[in-house]
Amino acid sequence: MGEVQTVEVAVDVPLHGTFTYLAREALIPGQRVLVPFGRRKVCGIVANAIPREGVEADRLKEIEASLAGVPPLPPEFFSMVEFAARYYHYPFGQALFTALPTSLREARDVVLPDETLYALTDRGVSEPPPARQTARRALWQALCDGPMTIARIKSAMPRAGAVVADWLDRGLLKRETPPSVPFEVATVPVLNDEQAAALAALSSGEGFRAWVLQGITGSGKTEVYLRRIEAELAAGRQVLILVPEINLTPQLVSRFAERFPRTRMALLHSELSDGERLRAWVDAWQGRAGIVIGTRMSVFVPLPKLGLIIVDEEHDGSFKQQDGLRYHARDLAVWRARRDKVPVVLGSATPSLETVANIRAGRYERVSLTRRAHGKASLPVIHLLDVRHLKRVEGLAEPAIDALRRRIERREMSLVYINRRGFAPVVACTECGWISGCPGCSARLVVHLLERVLRCHHCGHEEPVPRACPSCGNIDIKPLGEGTQRLESALERMFPEARVLRIDRDTTARKHAWDAIYRQVHAGEVDILVGTQMLAKGHDFGALSLVVVLNADGGLYSADYRAGERLFSQLVQVAGRAGRADVPGEVLVQTQWAEHPLYQALRANDFDGFTETQLAEREAAGFPPSTFQAVLRADAPRLGDACRFLESVSADVAGRHPAVLFSGPAPALMMRLANRERAQLILEAQRRAELHACLDELSACAADLARRAPRALRWSLDIDPQEL
Structure with missing residues (x-):
């Protein structure tokens, strides 16, 4: 037997500290191992390995095996997890496993996906399979579009293994290694004066600096990001870009792929399969991916050549994990940038009050973009519709209906925004007052008419829509209020000639749903978008000239002291979808409180005035960021x-x-x-x-x-x- 080690191992259990095991082979920190824990055998990560002689073997359990597939995790990864566990007061082992892809948490060896590319030879291109061999013909057609991995080949033709072997033997197919990724930049647009000044500021100095790129919607923040990223890639460094939602990645990825066609990108988000996520994570970790784009969990991915971190839409609440390790990815990104001595850029049209407070304290530096990047584009005009004095049809005031009709006639796109999915927020009995409530939550059941169910948006409980009141038997029960489904149906009845597309959690649940939506919108196949706050985040729909906002007042008088900040941010963001190209934009906000200071600040585009008021109120009440x-x-x-x-x-x-x-x-x-x-x-x-x-x-x-x-x-x- 070789040198005996006692090894400290982190395990995914709700207990603080690590666990000591006996190792009869040389191990180093970061290795994945198989260990007995209670009656189970689980994956552990070696946190520390200390050779000791004379250890009594019967006093310690032994590590059963090393788990193969990936190199040991680097020390920088451990240091970040240790900080997160300490700051958020969370068990180190659970924090460590939270930060890993699912495949690396499991008590088994991992096999990385085969990246070999298969391409048709010249002979293969000229000799297509007979048309009657439909599956082979479809695979051949797919390969004509470009090389494919074996995984993609098998997704196109499930039993393709024998076909690939046959075509390789016959010289119809050849293996290719993944191409090298020398730095290359496509044609770039000319920056305006503000963008050029912002880029110069963000490029100044070396080492850690925390920048806030505050730009109005449509001001060209992404183009400034791209120029800043270009400098890092040219120097051989990696860039980490954090986005709040999966649905923001298709548009960003498209922009980045177009600008850097030969730079490898790693995408990290929850829509990926375990294998896809592992491959992307390892590509980033091994330095093969120059650009890493992902949601909040991506903040932990190890990057050996990190040069820059960008947090897009930094104000967004999605960066805060709401269960388990309740970390804030924006705050961890700033900590990581400081540790690694690299700059971090926090981008937003409406920076969070915490970020504004950090600017005031001198911890962050602000760079502003105050006008839209497109030559003829300007901020939309915002009108407040006092619905107390206006007739409404299906929740829409008459001026809003008229404005939608004009856009349809002019072949311009409109967005109707309501932050409530489903058909209606509740079903009620007109006789006894019964209201559909969730049996397990302090919440109402929402009507989803297409599925004919009542659904709780908090716990997921579902039940059929009743034919009569469960309390008194009255058959006159009605949906009350508006949701995205009801609004979609109403608009289709009002404007039968219009193409209406609903975008909410229900319509985007399928994998790649956002890709299809983007193609449809940018192909000019949509007249009216109906959606929730998913549409308020960073999307660029050039043909959109009108935004109608329904039911915004609910955020004015919430018991949560952050509600006003969130509402203002949402309204600024959704209003900013309009008028981003040549056609002027208009925003109609339906409200019963048109004189409220929040709406007045919104109409005046007075972000600074609004934040001054909010910060003063927070300080007077003793709420963060003053505490x-x-x-x-x-x-x-x-x-x-x-x-x-x-x-x-x-x-x-x-x-x-x-x-x-x-x-x-x-x-x-x-x-x-x-x-x-x-x-x-x-x-x-x-x-x-x-x-x-x-x-x-x-x-x-x-x-x-x-x-x-x-x-x-x-x-x-x-x-x-x-x-x-």
Whole structure:
């Protein structure tokens, strides 16, 4: 037997620290190993390996095997996970496995997809299979369009293995290695003066700098990104671009592929299969991908030649994970850029109040783009329609209907925005007042008429639409309010000649759905788009000249102190979809509160004035970003159990931390979710260090008390929460 090691191994379990095993082969940190844990055999990651002589083997469990397929994870990956686990007070092992692709979490060897490309030879091109061999003919036709991997070949023809072997033997097909990716840039547009000045600023200096690229919608932020990326690629460095939603990637990828046709890109998002995600992750990790584009989880991917990080739409709440390791990808991106001594660019038309506060404090530097990049384009004119004095048909005021009709006649595209999917938000009985509620949540069931179901958008519960009131038997039950499905149906009745396309979570659930939507829109095959906030983020629809906003008022008087900031940002973003090309844009916002300061700031395009007011209100109330906040949450089948647990934690910890304000416990805003009742304890402090010193003790106390609490109780800690 060779030198014996004791090895510290991280395992995906809700316990802090690592676990000691005996290794009878040389191991190094970052290796994946198979270890016994309780009655299971699980994947572990070697965190530390210390050779020791004279270790008594019977006192430690042995590592059973090394898991093959990828090299050891690099130290930089460990350091980032360690920081995230420490800052968010989350078990290191669980944080580590959260940051890995699914394939690397499993207790088995991994096999990377075969990247060999197969291409038709000249003879193969000139000798197509007979037309009667339809499957072979279809495969041949696909190969005529360009080389394909074996995975793509098998997706085109499932039993293609024998055909590929036959065509290789006959000289109809040849193997090609993936092409090298020398740096190359396609033709680039001329920057305007503001873009050129912004690029010069973002390119100045070396090492870490945190830039905020604040540009109005349509100001050409992406073109500035592309120029900045070009410099990094030319120097042989990698670029990480974080986007908030999967649906933003098709348009970005298309722009990037067009600009850098020979640069390899790695895409990382939840629509990928496990194999696709592993390949992209490894391509980024091994330095083969020059550009890495992904959603929030991509912030963890190791990049050996990182030169620049871009966080697009940095204000978006999707960058904050809402379960498990509740990290904020934007904040981790800034930390990573500082550690790796590279610049980070946070882009937005409406920077978050946290980002504005960092600009004021001198931690971030702002660069502004104040006019639209397209020569004739300008910001749309915003009109507020006071619906208290206007007749409405299916939720649409008459001026909005007239404006839609004019756009159809002029062959211009319109967008009707309503942040509520489904047919209607609720079904109600006209006799007894019964309303369709979710049996497991403090929420209403939404009507989805096409599927004839009532669905909870929180827990997923579904039930058929009743034929009569379940309470009194009355058959006169009606859907109340508007959703995207109902609006789509109404517009099709109002404008039978118009082509209406609905875009929401229901219509984009299929893989590649966004690609098809983009092709349809950019081919001019749509007259009216109907959609939710998915359409408010970064999309460029050049022919769109009118935006109609319905039911915006709900965000004005929410119990969540961030609601006003979110509403203003959403409205600025969705309004910005209009008038991005030659045709002037117009925005109609239907509201009962036209004089509200938020709407007045929106109409005046006064972002700075709005943020001044919001920051002053937050400071007066003691809310972030003027303070630092965390939330301890608990849920159980009964609210009393959750509240008693939080009361016990507060009683044990609060007295030793006078600088931290404890509020609660109190029921959560949505008290009941998925048949569990929820409560929360809010902690606030003027200084981050004081809050985290308290949280160190609080998390240990909560873990100890949870072991003695009812088994059904669950708890979690959310640092810098985005939702209360």
